Amino acid sequence: MDGSLKGKVALVTGAGRGIGRAIAVELARQGTSAVAVADLDETAVEETADLVRAEGAKAEAVGCDLRVRDDIEAMVTRCAERFGGLDVLVNNAGVIDTAFTTGHDHGVGSLPEEVWDAVYEVNLKAVWLTTRFAAPYLRRSTRGPAIVNAxxxxxxxxxxNCPAYGVTKAGVIHLTKVTAVDLAPVRCNCFCPGVIDTQLTQEYFAAAEDREAMARELVAPQLVDRLGRPEEVARLVCFLASDSAAFITGAAYVVDGGALAWRGVKG
Structure with a gap:
């Protein structure tokens, strides 16, 4: 599959597992020459780097706490210096409210303030900061620079029961649009996954009183009657990062099995 991503250098955050790992591997598979992969879990991101190398691309594993500004700046600098620039940034990392609190009531009226702050810092502020530090390198790129946000x-x-997650992801959609405006001709788009079979989704299910009922509830509105797969999202991300999407910027793409295509719920 030639989009084309050949010869490009990419940085993927949240690449330790799930969608991020699938994106990094697919970038390598489609010809990206080098992929820097970052995650808080250094062991997991080293495993991702090995998978990237197995697909024929160079890789750099970076441990990074996206709640720490200096870590973010060092991550971007390390990638650009290691591979001589940056052409593609994928802001994939994300966390959900239930990862930071126990119990079953995480609504607007009860979510602890520190949980709101933690989710905001990873899901939205870190996306902005990573983009800010990457912008000088992307602007210098002559190989179709692009940003893709989760x-x-x-x-x-x-x-x-996930107000911070939803609000921050809405913020990412708008940040994508203003980034496309402010950094043009660097392109910026985002993808909006539905229920994808990842660790984040499994953690959300685990926080429910009835795990199986929650899973059924989330899949019921979909026209495709199953969880999405990380590699299905990864292929969309690679398209948006590639030269095949050269006329696409400031857009949000839904990959949700048809859940938002109608107002129904399957029995």
Missing amino acids: ASVSGLVGFP
Whole structure:
């Protein structure tokens, strides 16, 4: 599959597992010459780097706490210096409210302030900071520079008990648009996954009183009757990062099995 990503240097955050890992591997598979992969879990991101190398691309594993400004700046600098620039930035990292609190009531009226702050710092502020530090390198790129951000269908419609997640993902959608305006001709788009089979989704299910009921509830509105797969999202991300999407910027793409295409729920 030639989009083309050949010869480009990419940085993917949240690449330790799930969608981020799938994106990094797919970038390598489609011809990206080098992929820097970053995650808080250094062991997991080293595993991702090995998978990238197995696909024929160079890789650099970076441990990074996206709640720490200096870590973010060092991550971007390390990538650009290691590979001589940066052409593609994928802001994929994300966390959900339930990762930072126990119990089953995480609604607007009860979510602890520190949980709101933690989700905001990773899901939205870190996206802005990473973009800010990457901007000088992307502007110097002559190989079709592009940014792809991870939003969510939760940024388009409301879901219960994850207010910080939904609000920050809505923020990512708008940040994508203003980034496309401010950094043009660097392109910036975002993807909005539905229910994808990742660790984040499994953690959300685990926080529910009835895990199986929650899973059924989330999949029921979909026209495709299953969880999405990380590699299905990865292929969309690679398209948006590639030269095939050269006329696309400031857009949000939904990959949700048809959940937002109608107002129904399957029995």
